[in-house]
Amino acid sequence: MATERTDVVIVGVGAAGAILAAELAKAGMRVTALERGPRHVQADFKAMDELRFFQRQDTRPNVKRQPVTWRPNANARATPLRVLNYGNQAGGGTVHYGAVSWRFHEDDFRARSQTVERYGAKVVPEDSSLADWPLSYSELEPYYDKAEYDLGVSGKAGNLNGSIIEGGNPFEAPRKREFPLPPLRSDQSGILFEQAARNIGYKPFASPHAIISRDYKGRAACTYCGFCQGFGCYNGAKSSTLVTHLPEADATGNFKLITLAMVYRVNSDNSGRATGISYYGPDGSDNTIEADVVILAPFVFDNTRLLLLSKTAKFPNGLANSSGQVGKHFMAHVAARVYAAFDDRYVNNYMGPNAQKHSFDEFNGDNFDHKDVGFIRGSNIAVATAGLEGGPIASALGLVPPPGTPTWGAAYRDFFAKYFARHLVLLSETENLPYADHTIDLDPDVKDAWGLPAPRVTYDWHRPNEVKQVAFMQEKLDELGRAMGATHVWRAPLGAGQPGPHPQGGTRMGSTPRNSVVNKYSQSWDVPNLFVVGSSTNPSMSGFNPTLTIQALAYYTADAIANRYRKSPGPLA
């Protein structure tokens, strides 16, 4: 049992935690961070091994040691999810992610107001807890900019200070300056997507990625090896916080990282302040760190779990939960896929970065008129791979053959041998609305390797709004596949009700302590020296991947702590 003292303790150094660690350490605060997994070095990723990293999910949580359970509704029994797609090491999910780095649209921050203004209050489903964010895009813009330049994001501006720029996303929120790096090169699948989308009349563009297209800040440019999403990057071109922010934190001399540490509790006193955290070391030791500021930055599930595990007599419903909102409004994208296969050409879709290579944005957010479609909000539409990546294991498991072709035997072999290098995947990731009964709580039966109750998700995406969204997007994907001239176009089966990519919610931010867990600085309303960061705070989720917004919000919080909170500890909003 060891006890240490520091200024700031951070739980988890992933997309958000590593940024906070670097920024606060640079500001002169002593920072101690805890990480459940190891800290890899770049050389660890030179084994470009699809079995180990994609299929056996090294770099992601072991589902037996660290289960997350799921049930479709409160009457069903929860069972452990079979794959968890978040990170389990220093750098978190940014080590293995596809590095798609969007800024949210302006209307993503005010989805309820925008919907009501344009279509009337009746169109918001009665059971949805759709809410505006407590901050606007323009407040966050400088922090998006900083994140893009610090990380190294490659892309093409579509809206520079209100001027629409050819070649970028014309629907993007206005940015103050260009991306720091030009877009990544297109492969054959991106070229096919670009041509087909233009022919239909959309405005496609290379999706922005936190992967450097040219040498940048001492790092070498991407070489398009394709061992990308699902893998750590062999040459460090992927802008994971492992290679961008942790070295910065190290250089300050104010930063200490404890790896293989399982934080199980946030400690608090009777005055209502957080005093620090307790964690199990790799040897089973029970340790405590005392700190002036406690920042929770693990993945979505563990933000809720830690708050619920940290209940006291003063906080009987869990820490920071006087609103009763902790664990509510859980969301995830619903991924619909359409396969396109070609007899007249190879696509070689295993090349290059895998995630959302090329996109168009006509059906995202409120970029199109929803008056007659029967649902609100939308989805990005992109070209991608059958699994997280395009290698043969991911494709054998993710490329479900068309109706009439079996999944095994000579006919399957012939199908796969012919189309492995001749297919691509069209993808939509629709924006789930928040619902109060989509929740994370503590599983009463399933425990993790430390004996702690597993996070339990209660969720089923089959809500009327979501079902109509998905059906609409599938038709757009079909149309695109046909416009590409593909020989075969067919739909992937949709998942059962379980959460898809990019889980969010559980500790939503808001404008009052009554209906939210944290304020716009990700600061607990109840416990002012406790910050809960990451996409668990998102009140709504956008049809875009969340990571760059998580990172912009981390900068926003770091700025508020270093420049305001430190001088005058107390509520920031």
Place this chain on the structure above:
Amino acid sequence: MSKPDESRRAFLVGAVAGAAAGAGAVATAALVSEAPPAAAETGVDPLAFGARQGAFLNAADSETVAALAERIMPGAPGMPGAKEAGVLNYIDLALAGAYTDLQEFYRHGLAALETHCRKTYSESFAKLTPAQQDETIRTLEEGKAESFTWPAPRVFFDTLRTHTMEGMFADPVYGGNKDFSGWNLVGFPGVQLIFTPAELESRQAFTRSPVAGLQSKAKTRST
């Protein structure tokens, strides 16, 4: 051909033994390959596969798994299947290493399959005709094989299919995808550190051989 294969096998067995002992796989592999081969003295190679005992699977189970994998990914002239790729070897080594927690799953699943085949055809799976084998696999896939309790027949099939694909397409260092036969089947070039702009934009098949990877490292280590 036989010499590199033997040394690779020695490396793989070493890696498994190393993982089991919690020791470094490299050091153990070196010991195994330097030690005098037991087979030469006794005439029995305890770690060979096929009709004899493997790293985990016994002789009968080896035959069943090999036959199942071959029906899932059958070989044909010019199209290497599970047998040619060494999928049995992959699964055997995986069950003795990374998938030790699936040993009972396989034992029970294979026993239930044997019961099903004896009852239906009065013969073991490996001895059935290809048509009977396919009919049996369809029964598993449809969840209709009544001899199964745990694992459920559909889950057993799904697992076998997944492991067959792993054995076809994982880096050969894991014991399958022999001589890149799985990668050659589908036209995957393995590890390529760089794709050029022209290669990214090409509509043609990409035919360069794998340039680097675990496979080449394993060969270096074991010689």
